[in-house]
Amino acid sequence: KQGYGYDVKALIDVFERHLGGKFEEKLIIVGAGNLGRALMNYNRWNHVVGEIVCAFDIEPNKTGAMYEIPVYPLSELKERIPEGCRIAILTVSKDVQETVNLLIEAGVKGIVDFTHEHIQVPKGVNIKAVDVVSMIQELVFETNSIS
Incomplete structure (x- = not known):
């Protein structure tokens, strides 16, 4: 019967909350070297998950702004991390x-890890390792086995 049923707005809100439909995740990068800069330059995740809102680096010459994204000293992470930020992209090479x-x-619950290091995290923190070299090695093996 028309006029009865679901509150459509409330239903949409539930779907957006559980499926990430609003794509408003605040992402940070830690490590503003070559890879960090490349990711900041790309920064096209806004239609998928959110956007990179700031970055951090230990080297003073890498702070300021890159591609209109503020880059802060790593020592200021706790003070400068955006409220509600849960995801960090890690591209550091030491420490x-x-x-x-x-x-x-600082409250981060998910880390995209480009470091190739073994990292210890407590329960409730997720790490997704990205190993480009291993992916290339797999492709070389797979394409060689096809030939």
Whole structure:
């Protein structure tokens, strides 16, 4: 019968909340070197998950702004991390575990890890390792086995 049933707006809100439909996740990058800069330059995740809102680096010459994204000293992470930020993209090359510990203390719950290091995290924190070299090795093996 028309006029009865679901509150459509409330239903949409539930779907957006559980499926990430609003795509408003605030992402940060830790490590503004070559890979971090490339990811900041790309920054086209806004239609999928959200956007990179800031970055952090340990080297003073890499702070300021890159591609209109503010880059802060890593020492200011706790003060500068955006409220509600849960996801960090990790591209540092040294002091990896210490950096991860800082992220966790700041409330980060998910880390995209480009470091190739073994990282310890407590329960409730998720890490997704991205190993480009291993992916290329797999493709080389797979394409060689096809030939």
